[in-house]
Amino acid sequence: MSDGVAKHKVVIIGGGFGGLLAAQGLNKQPVDVTMIDRRNFHLFQPLLYQVATGGLSPANIASPLRGILRKQRNTRVLLGEVNGFDLAAKQVKLKDGTDIPFDSLIVATGSTHHYFGHDQWEQFAPGLKTIEDATEIRRRVLSAFEKAERSNDAAERARLLTFVVVGGGPTGVEMAGAIRELALHTMRYDFRAIDPAACKVIIVEGQGRVLGAFHESLSAKALKSLNNMGIEVKLDCHVIEITADHVMVKPDGGKGEAYRIDTANVVWGAGVKGSPLGKILATAAGVETDRAGRVPVNADCTVGSHPNVYVVGDLASFKGPDGKPLPGLAPVAMQQGQYVAAAIVRRVKGESPTGHFKYWDKGAMATIGRAQAVGESMGFRFSGYIAWLGWLFIHVMYLARFENRVLVLFQWFWNYVTRNRAARLITGERSADARSS
Amino acid sequence: MSDGVAKHKVVIIGGGFGGLLAAQGLNKQPVDVTMIDRRNFHLFQPLLYQVATGGLSPANIASPLRGILRKQRNTRVLLGEVNGFDLAAKQVKLKDGTDIPFDSLIVATGSTHHYFGHDQWEQFAPGLKTIEDATEIRRRVLSAFEKAERSNDAAERARLLTFVVVGGGPTGVEMAGAIRELALHTMRYDFRAIDPAACKVIIVEGQGRVLGAFHESLSAKALKSLNNMGIEVKLDCHVIEITADHVMVKPDGGKGEAYRIDTANVVWGAGVKGSPLGKILATAAGVETDRAGRVPVNADCTVGSHPNVYVVGDLASFKGPDGKPLPGLAPVAMQQGQYVAAAIVRRVKGESPTGHFKYWDKGAMATIGRAQAVGESMGFRFSGYIAWLGWLFIHVMYLARFENRVLVLFQWFWNYVTRNRAARLITGERSADARSS
Numbered sequence: 001m002s003d004g005v006a007k008h009k010v011v012i013i014g015g016g017f018g019g020l021l022a023a024q025g026l027n028k029q030p031v032d033v034t035m036i037d038r039r040n041f042h043l044f045q046p047l048l049y050q051v052a053t054g055g056l057s058p059a060n061i062a063s064p065l066r067g068i069l070r071k072q073r074n075t076r077v078l079l080g081e082v083n084g085f086d087l088a089a090k091q092v093k094l095k096d097g098t099d100i101p102f103d104s105l106i107v108a109t110g111s112t113h114h115y116f117g118h119d120q121w122e123q124f125a126p127g128l129k130t131i132e133d134a135t136e137i138r139r140r141v142l143s144a145f146e147k148a149e150r151s152n153d154a155a156e157r158a159r160l161l162t163f164v165v166v167g168g169g170p171t172g173v174e175m176a177g178a179i180r181e182l183a184l185h186t187m188r189y190d191f192r193a194i195d196p197a198a199c200k201v202i203i204v205e206g207q208g209r210v211l212g213a214f215h216e217s218l219s220a221k222a223l224k225s226l227n228n229m230g231i232e233v234k235l236d237c238h239v240i241e242i243t244a245d246h247v248m249v250k251p252d253g254g255k256g257e258a259y260r261i262d263t264a265n266v267v268w269g270a271g272v273k274g275s276p277l278g279k280i281l282a283t284a285a286g287v288e289t290d291r292a293g294r295v296p297v298n299a300d301c302t303v304g305s306h307p308n309v310y311v312v313g314d315l316a317s318f319k320g321p322d323g324k325p326l327p328g329l330a331p332v333a334m335q336q337g338q339y340v341a342a343a344i345v346r347r348v349k350g351e352s353p354t355g356h357f358k359y360w361d362k363g364a365m366a367t368i369g370r371a372q373a374v375g376e377s378m379g380f381r382f383s384g385y386i387a388w389l390g391w392l393f394i395h396v397m398y399l400a401r402f403e404n405r406v407l408v409l410f411q412w413f414w415n416y417v418t419r420n421r422a423a424r425l426i427t428g429e430r431s432a433d434a435r436s437s
Numbered sequence: 438m439s440d441g442v443a444k445h446k447v448v449i450i451g452g453g454f455g456g457l458l459a460a461q462g463l464n465k466q467p468v469d470v471t472m473i474d475r476r477n478f479h480l481f482q483p484l485l486y487q488v489a490t491g492g493l494s495p496a497n498i499a500s501p502l503r504g505i506l507r508k509q510r511n512t513r514v515l516l517g518e519v520n521g522f523d524l525a526a527k528q529v530k531l532k533d534g535t536d537i538p539f540d541s542l543i544v545a546t547g548s549t550h551h552y553f554g555h556d557q558w559e560q561f562a563p564g565l566k567t568i569e570d571a572t573e574i575r576r577r578v579l580s581a582f583e584k585a586e587r588s589n590d591a592a593e594r595a596r597l598l599t600f601v602v603v604g605g606g607p608t609g610v611e612m613a614g615a616i617r618e619l620a621l622h623t624m625r626y627d628f629r630a631i632d633p634a635a636c637k638v639i640i641v642e643g644q645g646r647v648l649g650a651f652h653e654s655l656s657a658k659a660l661k662s663l664n665n666m667g668i669e670v671k672l673d674c675h676v677i678e679i680t681a682d683h684v685m686v687k688p689d690g691g692k693g694e695a696y697r698i699d700t701a702n703v704v705w706g707a708g709v710k711g712s713p714l715g716k717i718l719a720t721a722a723g724v725e726t727d728r729a730g731r732v733p734v735n736a737d738c739t740v741g742s743h744p745n746v747y748v749v750g751d752l753a754s755f756k757g758p759d760g761k762p763l764p765g766l767a768p769v770a771m772q773q774g775q776y777v778a779a780a781i782v783r784r785v786k787g788e789s790p791t792g793h794f795k796y797w798d799k800g801a802m803a804t805i806g807r808a809q810a811v812g813e814s815m816g817f818r819f820s821g822y823i824a825w826l827g828w829l830f831i832h833v834m835y836l837a838r839f840e841n842r843v844l845v846l847f848q849w850f851w852n853y854v855t856r857n858r859a860a861r862l863i864t865g866e867r868s869a870d871a872r873s874s
Contacts, residue, residue, distance in 0.1 A: 067861070424478075
């Protein structure tokens with residue numbers, strides 16, 4: 001490393017699935033890697049809903065980036081916030097004024113919530129993207145039961161015990177299932193004035209079926225599982241208003257007559273858009289983000305006419321074989337990260353470029369509740385217990401890659417046997433608490 | 438419970454060691470128990486320093502009160518904040534305007550930080566009493582290493598890598614040891630620009646020895662262990678100023694010449710005072726709190742001339758056989774909680790009162806670092822590995838009482854073998870983060 005020759009500098013922005021796999025693909029290669037992230041950890045987002053419902057602790061699904069990359073001696077981790085690019089000068093600009101030079105740039109800052117022009121809904125309907133989102137939703141869900149226990153007003157109680165999940169995709173289905181289980185099993189005997197099992201969980205989905213990305217037969221199975229758990233699913237139903245105490249919805253694909261659902265608890269699982277850095281990069285590169293704020297990329301994941309600037313993962317809009325952008329899934333990001341790392345290595349070594357990026361679709365899974373999931377892979381479709389075991393296996397395998405996550409497995413096993421959720425803590429209102437103490 | 442006869446109502450304020458043991462002592466007794474706490478969990482405070490240094494997750498040392506008391510059918514848990522008493526009308530007043538009637542009252546709201554008239558120090562030198570305190574200290578400690586990694590200024594780096602712990606009691610010794618281990622072992626290979634092992638950890642203690650509550654020989658052993666770990670201990674040294682970038686201290690019992698320690702990280706482990714509710718109760722009961730804000734109690738833990746109002750734990754000033762107040766230790770609180778529960782049961786059943794409360798001092802322990810601790814019990818003194826094993830055993834046994842804490846044991850075992858600390862997450866600046874995204 002101190003041989004005097006300036007190595008090819010790769011800067012990676014974002015330590016999610018795409019960025020991390022890119023960094024790991026550059027291990028032991030003749031490059032200097034700088035991984036920049038605002039947070040000091042890699043987050044396993046697919047399990048955030050478990051934190052939001054008290055099943056796991058934040059540290060169970062987050063690994064310090066420095067820890068993951070500690071043995072990768074050509075890589076340094078830099079905690080910082082990027083707010084600009086000078087692609088001509090090959091520099092990344094940090095908020096604190098520092099410029100970080102690069103030869104190749106990989107941007108993988110993912111996605112954030114998308115309220116479709118209704119940003120005022122965010123305060124009432126938090127989404128689920130960060131650790132703080134998850135502990136905030138946990139605080140709200142648990143606090144709702146606490147307030148209901150103390151209320152003497154039947155309407156107020158019903159409102160507090162009604163949970164509306166906007167969006168029937170994997171996140172929405174998982175959240176709804178987990179809240180219902182929390183109430184029905186974990187906290188069943190915890191209260192004296194209310195029966196937690198009387199809580200209502202409602203999924204509002206704009207399309208005609210839940211899990212729209214899956215085969216129709218699996219959507220039907222998921223719907224049946226949800227109904228069996230006592231979860232109400234409103235299909236073809238559009239949300240038109242969200243406030244502190246109710247949600248207004250329009251049925252029949254938005255053409256029916258609007259009606260009101262009284263609720264104190266709304267979780268947003270409906271839409272995501274590219275992170276704000278996408279727009280800044282697109283402008284710098286002379287391209288335009290799509291309607292979901294994603295950066296259109298070429299077939300080799302580069303941006304515009306910049307052969308050394310890559311975007312991977314949720315932030316990229318990569319046209320699949322059907323002409324539609326690839327979905328915002330962890331496997332897409334991981335494969336793109338690996339692809340780009342290999343492409344950079346070939347370029348640095350002077351080898352001929354590989355072919356275009358091809359997404360190998362190994363399938364997808366969604367869990368609904370205790371021992372219930374659906375999955376499809378290479379033409380096969382699974383559901384029920386066997387799909388749930390598959391889901392468990394794949395998630396534990398992934399977590400095990402970065403750190404020994406045997407603890408997560410123990411925690412799950414324990415939760416499964418006892419129906420307990422140990423992380424049911426209402427935390428995080430530090431300043432409010434300090435004031436009132 | 439619905440037999441028509443109004444049962445004797447016991448209200449317990451605070452779900453710490455004292456309050457919880459009192460509640461459990463009233464299980465299956467002919468009383469109605471209401472446990473009021475601002476938080477929804479019992480916190481195992483002796484292990485908070487492990488959360489503050491990334492070794493354990495908050496949920497590992499906190500158990501939901503409802504979960505602990507779920508099977509105790511004569512007990513309800515009420516999340517709320519008490520801000521007043523009407524002892525004549527036998528009512529507890531909640532902040533939200535509700536009055537809770539009682540026949541017997543047990544106040545066990547513990548203690549909070551005491552800055553000895555320098556409340557402005559709190560922002561620079563957080564103490565360690567709540568989950569939020571611990572994650573805040575964790576955020577600061579980890580962020581200091583991150584900032585040092587990015588700094589090009591040698592003085593700034595040294596300042597960021599200097600950690601001052603005020604107070605050489607068990608909390609201070611444990612925090613200092615854990616920070617040093619975090620730097621020396623856990624994060625040793627995590628950075629590229631700095632050597633974490635170059636960090637300085639300094640304990641500033643006003644008295645002539647650390648662990649002043651222990652026998653002098655154990656203080657000497659602890660001091661030797663601390664020095665062996667590379668921790669600097671300044672004895673007889675008074676802190677006279679704390680700011681964002683330095684601490685001013687006066688050596689020689691405050692009589693020496695003041696000098697400056699440049700540091701960006703100060704942790705407060707020096708003093709505690711009774712929680713603010715103590716003063717409100719004392720006023721209502723016609724007594725005066727002592728200098729540390731504790732409520733003086735009679736030999737049966739009652740307050741003033743109120744035979745049905747008890748204070749237990751850290752908030753109580755109970756004169757021990759030597760005329761000094763009993764120390765603010767978990768075993769004192771637990772024994773007082775049990776004693777008061779038994780006293781109430783005897784009173785309700787019309788039995789003659791038991792004798793005065795007697796503290797059975799089973800001993801005390803403090804851990805210093807990896808496989809190093811000191812302890813004394815019934816005239817015997819232990820140190821080193823054997824004391825550490827004893828410490829481990831007692832803490833796991835206690836945790837196991839309330840919930841199956843086998844996970845904590847696994848986590849410790851794993852940390853011990855790998856020297857890893859999985860919960861090294863910088864979290865909690867949600868609003869700041871959201872703004873800048």
